[in-house]
Amino acid sequence: MRRTVTATCLLLAGLVTGCSGGGQEAADSKASASASPSVDPVVAFMSSVEDAGLNSYATGIPPYQEMEVFPPKWCTALDAGHSAAWMFGEGDLYPWGGTWGTEKTDAYQVLVLGVKAYCPQHSKALAAELRDAGVY
Incomplete structure (x- = not known):
């Protein structure tokens, strides 16, 4: 907050x-x-998640304190050459918390939004990977 x-x-x-x-x-x-003011990536991320209108969060978006932990870890995984499938599988980086969860289709969207806000240099490759897998 x-x-x-x-x-x-x-x-x-x-x-x-x-x-x-x-x-x-x-x-x-x-x-x-x-040209563009610097914005804390958590603000950009949470705003984009809210604007996305995801079914998983129809009753409310999870607390940013719980959501903000995922994008930096996703960026680290992408820096290390891991895929989205790895992150949501053996990487144990699926977006969920103690009182909330994310549907699989929405999870990929949240991943894309997090990467755009925190490590945009990976956005194009991630989008291509998810399109090739038929999930984005």
Whole structure:
């Protein structure tokens, strides 16, 4: 929760700063700002999971504290050359918690969303692997 609040505060502070009235100062600020602001990957991940409208989470998305542990582990597994099948099998990295679970079809979508937020360099290869397997 603290990370979400912090990220939201930073985002709002950036919006307020960007809306300040000041001709040249505002132009200089916009010119030096990066094309896309840095967002904590857990915020991007959880937002994308919420926006996906997955059947597994129809009654509510699992707590981010439980969900956020998976994407870094998925990225580590992908860095090591493992497949999605390995992650959800012997890698024991299937997205589930003590009081929640994820349907298999939704789990692949959650995996893709996590990889996009945490290690986007693996996104294309993962999507190709899942398409080739007929699960994405």
